[in-house]
Amino acid sequence: MLEPDPLDRRIINALQGGFPLCEEPYRAVAEGLGIDEAQLIARLQRMLDARVLTRFGPMFQIEAIGGAFVLAALAVPEERFDEVAGLVNALPEVAHNYRREHALNMWFVLATETVGGIAQAIAAIEELTGLTVVAFPKEREYFVEMKLAA
Amino acid sequence: MTPDDVDRRLILATQAGLPLVPRPYDALAAQLGVASDEVRHRLAAMLDSGVIRRIGAVPNHYALGYTANGMSVWDVVDSQVDDLGERVGALDFVTHCYRRPRRAPLWPYNLFAMVHGKSRDEVHDKVRQIAALLGDVCRARDLLFSTRILKKSGLRISA
Missing domain, CATH: 3.30.70.3460 (Alpha-Beta Plaits)
Known part of the structure; x- marks a missing residue:
């Protein structure tokens, strides 16, 4: 299993809730983390593929x-x-x-x-x-x- | 509340996850045949009404090193369980906390609190903190570690 590195862990902590509902939400989150949007999206994809994240999106009740x-x-x-x-x-x-x-x-x-x-x-x-x-x-x-x- | 048809299609389109593209709400709008603003307004409305708890990432506990998963269960005096349940649920290491029915004689417990840790010792230590909080209104307790994940697929509604 992929071992999440420090940036992965910062991304996970930043995305535990409150993902923005603006037009370019990944860009907004990436700016907060001091990385670029493409890097954030690539990291999320990699963590989903490796099952470090079980999902990313709305949690329905x-x-x-x-x-x-x-x-x-x-x-x-x-x-x-x-x-x-x-x-x-x-x-x-x-x-x-x-x-x-x-x-x-x-x-x-x-x-x-x-x-x-x-x-x-x-x-x-x-x-x-x-x-x-x-x-x-x-x-x-x-x-x-x-x-x-x- | 009952979701209307567009909400329902939005739930179906996002239950596996949000698109990993720079403009995810535009991508959903195109898929659903509605305006982009409408997707964001509907998601905001579902967050407000509680249909959506939150939008975010669900980490695999094991991948983060939380390999010990204990379901702590407690028999708490009925008149105090709601007050204490709120306080147990507020502990930062408790991820889920519920009141559930007892099933005598096999199961005398009415308060369930999930505790995750990086080792069983860490979970035992946290459970001792819950025991201290509950004090003598707790008459019996147990701690059930999970020893195997048999299935984990999450919720799926069908079209």
């Missing part, structure tokens, strides 16, 4: 457009772990999936365009795996922000 995000977990028997991961990951509604150290050892986020899509996705996972999905819909959001220094 799916709930604001009628959709839903729900965290859910499964307690998967160890000997079935890879098989179940394959079944769960194959569903397009599964946006992220992590293995974690707990009896509930598979934690994933369901993202659907409608609120009703969550129940359908949960039913599909239960049908495919024969396991019970434990859903943790958020009841309140205190903070969601990327604020890790690069």
Whole structure:
């Protein structure tokens, strides 16, 4: 994996939010960083290609457009772990999936365009795996922000 | 709010990312067949209404050296969880903080705070700071490290 150099890190820190809505936003950001626009664009492209950045653009809040995000977990028997991961990951509604150290050892986020899509996705996972999905819909959001220094 | 057709097409056109060209909003306008000003006004309106949280870069935590990812979970007295959740969420090392339902008996925790660090020791140290903040209104806690990313594709809506 590409190791981000000091300029890459300055670019990442400068672009964690507030990308300008002016006609030439890359030029405006580049001026703030003391580099030129072409250099900024090339660095962004390289970091996206190398997966140092997973994306660059607007972060949409799916709930604001009628959709839903729900965290859910499964307690998967160890000997079935890879098989179940394959079944769960194959569903397009599964946006992220992590293995974690707990009896509930598979934690994933369901993202659907409608609120009703969550129940359908949960039913599909239960049908495919024969396991019970434990859903943790958020009841309140205190903070969601990327604020890790690069 | 419900996005109208142009907003929806703008979301579809940008969900994979903003064009990496000197005039990205002009490029989107040409793609959508609308005026360039309109793209910028619509993005501004979606930022104001919360449909867009922010426009920016999403770094891969691992590439930045944040290889330890801990989901800290806490059983906090209901009457105080909202007040304390705000304070935990304000800590600079907490990237996400939510109240979620308990699932007794397996899962007594109602407050979730994601903590990233460059080592497990660093995450443990940060989690101790959360424990200190919560004090004795927290009755039980756990810390679930991720040991493998099984999938990470993000949200995609379809056309």
